Amino acid sequence: MESNSFYFxxxxxxxxxxxxxxxxxxGGARSMMMINIEETSKxxxxxxSPEDLYDEEYYDDQLPEKKRxxxxxxxxxxxKSFETENKLEPERKTQLAKKLGLQPRxxxxxxxxxxxxxxxxxxxxxxxxxxxxxxxxxSNYDSxxxxxxxxxxxxxxxxxxxxGNEEEANNELTPGRQVPELNQLxxxxxNPAAIKTEDRLSSGSVGSAVLDEDAxxxxxxxxxxFPSLVPIHSQQDNNxxxxxxxxxxxxxxxxxxxxxxxxxxxxxxxxx
DNA sequence: TTGTGTTTTATTGCCTCC
DNA sequence: GGAGGCAATAAAACACAA
Numbered sequence: 001m002e003s004n005s006f007y008f009x010x011x012x013x014x015x016x017x018x019x020x021x022x023x024x025x026x027g028g029a030r031s032m033m034m035i036n037i038e039e040t041s042k043x044x045x046x047x048x049s050p051e052d053l054y055d056e057e058y059y060d061d062q063l064p065e066k067k068r069x070x071x072x073x074x075x076x077x078x079x080k081s082f083e084t085e086n087k088l089e090p091e092r093k094t095q096l097a098k099k100l101g102l103q104p105r106x107x108x109x110x111x112x113x114x115x116x117x118x119x120x121x122x123x124x125x126x127x128x129x130x131x132x133x134x135x136x137x138x139s140n141y142d143s144x145x146x147x148x149x150x151x152x153x154x155x156x157x158x159x160x161x162x163x164g165n166e167e168e169a170n171n172e173l174t175p176g177r178q179v180p181e182l183n184q185l186x187x188x189x190x191n192p193a194a195i196k197t198e199d200r201l202s203s204g205s206v207g208s209a210v211l212d213e214d215a216x217x218x219x220x221x222x223x224x225x226f227p228s229l230v231p232i233h234s235q236q237d238n239n240x241x242x243x244x245x246x247x248x249x250x251x252x253x254x255x256x257x258x259x260x261x262x263x264x265x266x267x268x269x270x271x272x
Numbered sequence: 273t274t275g276t277g278t279t280t281t282a283t284t285g286c287c288t289c290c
Numbered sequence: 291g292g293a294g295g296c297a298a299t300a301a302a303a304c305a306c307a308a
Contacts, residue, residue, distance in 0.1 A: 061276095068281080068303090069279095069304085110281080113282085133299080
């Protein structure tokens with residue numbers, strides 16, 4: 001905290017023409033003084049020159065001023081300074097204050113508030129990013145569900161066709177020759193979905209994995225529908241499809257890959 | 273002009289670090 | 291224990307619709 005910064009408490013301190021002024025001491029303790037309002041009725045122009053503003057005597061002589069906005073030039077310089085470094089070392093604070101004609105305390109406060117504003121904006125940006133990622137994920141999920149339905153109905157109709165053909169073929173066979181019942185020999189004809197995942201995998205027929213409606217092993221090729229969230233924009237090498245680790249590889253990549261971590265990823269507070 | 277919502281400046285209290 | 295950071299908050303300044 002800066003010392004010697006006057007504050008004005010209008011709520012509790014006005015007595016006729018007298019104002020109570022608080023003086024913030026380094027330790028935070030306040031000493032009070034009274035100023036005759038008529039003696040100190042000189043008003044500083046809204047925007048003073050930096051030289052005037054930095055003049056200690058000027059401050060000492062003045063009424064406690066109302067809150068005053070910084071000039072656009074002052075703000076511009078502060079913004080530029082903030083861009084280079086968002087924290088303020090004492091030396092830079094003093095230099096800036098001198099340059100801007102402000103109290104060092106004002107510069108410090110400005111940086112403090114500016115950091116708070118930046119943080120709020122960053123939160124908003126993170127929220128937007130998270131939301132758009134979620135929306136994309138949702139739309140991918142929807143399209144996968146549609147594909148799944150489509151493939152399922154294709155399989156059903158093809159199975160029906162196959163069964164019909166087999167029956168036809170049976171009827172055309174030499175009378176007396178025994179033809180095994182297909183649906184007794186191979187469950188795939190009766191219910192293709194009934195094949196266990198391990199069977200499919202061992203026989204190499206992974207393509208029918210979508211058939212097993214109730215089987216959680218449907219997702220065996222993925223660790224999870226919701227791998228740890230790292231937005232795709234930070235991904236350098238989008239080969240997640242190839243290694244079968246991300247169902248929604250065009251949205252997320254697994255956080256297990258350290259090379260995907262960037263400062264702007266969700267949950268990180270990276271200063272500009 | 274006035275009421276109201278937003279932004280900016282400043283204060284306070286608490287916390288951490290050295 | 292002092293310095294500095296942050297969150298919460300107050301209050302002045304500002305913007306703007308009615």
